[in-house]
Amino acid sequence: MQLKWTAVALAALSVVACGKKEEAAAPAASPAATAAAPAPAAPPAGETLTVKIGHVAPTSGAIAHLGKDNELGAKMAIEDLNAQAMKIGDKTAKFELIAEDDAGDPKQGTAVAQKLVDSQVNGVVGHLNSGTTIPASKIYSDAGIPQISPSATNPKYTRQGFKTTFRVVADDTQLGGTLGKYAVETLKGKNIAVIDDRTAYGQGVADEFEKAAKAAGGTIVGREFTTDKSTDFNAILTKLKGAKPDILFFGGMDAVGGPMLKQVKQLGLNVKFMGGDGLCTGELAKLAGDAIGEEMVYCAEAGGVDGDFKAPLDAWKAKFKEKNGVDVQIYAPYVYDAVQVLAAAMAKAGSADPAKYLPEVGKIEYKGLTGPIAFDEKGDIKNGALTLYTYKGGARTQIAVVR
Numbered sequence: 426m427q428l429k430w431t432a433v434a435l436a437a438l439s440v441v442a443c444g445k446k447e448e449a450a451a452p453a454a455s456p457a458a459t460a461a462a463p464a465p466a467a468p469p470a471g472e473t474l475t476v477k478i479g480h481v482a483p484t485s486g487a488i489a490h491l492g493k494d495n496e497l498g499a500k501m502a503i504e505d506l507n508a509q510a511m512k513i514g515d516k517t518a519k520f521e522l523i524a525e526d527d528a529g530d531p532k533q534g535t536a537v538a539q540k541l542v543d544s545q546v547n548g549v550v551g552h553l554n555s556g557t558t559i560p561a562s563k564i565y566s567d568a569g570i571p572q573i574s575p576s577a578t579n580p581k582y583t584r585q586g587f588k589t590t591f592r593v594v595a596d597d598t599q600l601g602g603t604l605g606k607y608a609v610e611t612l613k614g615k616n617i618a619v620i621d622d623r624t625a626y627g628q629g630v631a632d633e634f635e636k637a638a639k640a641a642g643g644t645i646v647g648r649e650f651t652t653d654k655s656t657d658f659n660a661i662l663t664k665l666k667g668a669k670p671d672i673l674f675f676g677g678m679d680a681v682g683g684p685m686l687k688q689v690k691q692l693g694l695n696v697k698f699m700g701g702d703g704l705c706t707g708e709l710a711k712l713a714g715d716a717i718g719e720e721m722v723y724c725a726e727a728g729g730v731d732g733d734f735k736a737p738l739d740a741w742k743a744k745f746k747e748k749n750g751v752d753v754q755i756y757a758p759y760v761y762d763a764v765q766v767l768a769a770a771m772a773k774a775g776s777a778d779p780a781k782y783l784p785e786v787g788k789i790e791y792k793g794l795t796g797p798i799a800f801d802e803k804g805d806i807k808n809g810a811l812t813l814y815t816y817k818g819g820a821r822t823q824i825a826v827v828r
Contacts, residue, residue, distance in 0.1 A: 474516035476777045479541035481551035483529035487680035498757030502764035514775040527557045538564040547777045548767040555579035555626040575759035579629040583803040594727035595809030601633025609641035614672035618647040618665040622677035630701040631676030678703040683712020690716040702727045710819045729812030729826040762793035
């Protein structure tokens with residue numbers, strides 16, 4: 426991997442050359458003049474090493490609010506790293522963010538992944554969705570570039586045998602499994618309906634939810650699907666209404682879940698509405714309006730902090746809002762940590778060359794905003810946390826952090 430250097434050495438040679446020319450043309454200095462001459466200039470400062478960090482998320486389309494949230498987290502990490510003047514080897518690192526938009530589309534995701542490879546980025550944070558992260562991961566793997574996803578939860582991502590794939594959140598096995606068990610054991614659901622949006626994320630988390638709900642003693646009375654761009658769900662909701670479910674689980678994102686909740690209310694479906702982290706955002710209450718209800722919606726975020734980590738994360742979120750004028754949606758802190766982990770691995774290796782610092786990513790033990798970060802042999806975070814939420818008074822309200 427080529428790295429970009431400043432022209433300090435060339436500038437130094439130019440100064441020396443000019444000095445020699447003047448010395449040859451000037452008369453010999455007197456002893457007094459020599460004594461009064463200023464001290465020689467200090468040697469040039471250490472060279473700067475430019476480090477390119479790629480970031481990919483959907484910053485256009487229906488879930489652009491989530492993609493922009495992630496990108497703001499990456500920008501804050503880059504700014505903080507540059508303020509530290511971090512050393513990588515004997516050089517001062519200058520970090521640059523190369524941000525791309527995949528619009529949540531797998532084809533666009535692979536196109537921008539190749540663009541980042543061609544730009545010779547040193548590492549990648551992203552993508553947001555499992556459906557874009559998984560196909561892009563092969564491109565990064567083939568190029569030997571470390572990739573950390575802050576939010577892709579489909580288990581397949583880290584089970585392809587690639588050495589370059591990592592994630593800083595729990596996967597759908599844990600996420601969907603926890604929600605399925607919670608639906609039956611805590612919410613006392615008996616007849617459970619499931620809808621997914623047929624994306625890698627939505628179908629994956631719904632499958633894991635269904636397995637866990639069945640294992641806990643629940644009965645699946647219907648399974649339907651929609652798309653990640655649909656706005657009309659009356660047909661499938663009417664069909665499911667006939668099965669009289671008491672729990673309705675949706676595997677998909679908030680941009681679809683909000684309108685679906687409105688139609689659930691319009692049809693008089695008396696259910697607890699559940700979903701994974703794609704549903705579990707601050708924006709959901711705005712998208713659903715008064716259909717959000719009171720303690721009607723339950724969801725889980727793939728991540729979460731407790732104990733000594735809570736106060737620092739709350740302070741960072743306040744800083745985020747002050748700087749950007751918006752609240753954290755969901756995964757900006759995980760993006761921030763992912764960028765910092767790449768930088769810490771480079772510093773440990775003394776190199777930003779992906780081939781040289783990649784082994785250090787796998788061995789990292791990093792104290793992040795979002796908790797301790799270390800990876801298992803697949804690249805999954807060890808002891809990943811989940812946060813369970815409901816909605817009260819139109820606001821997302823934490824129930825518990827579980828591991």
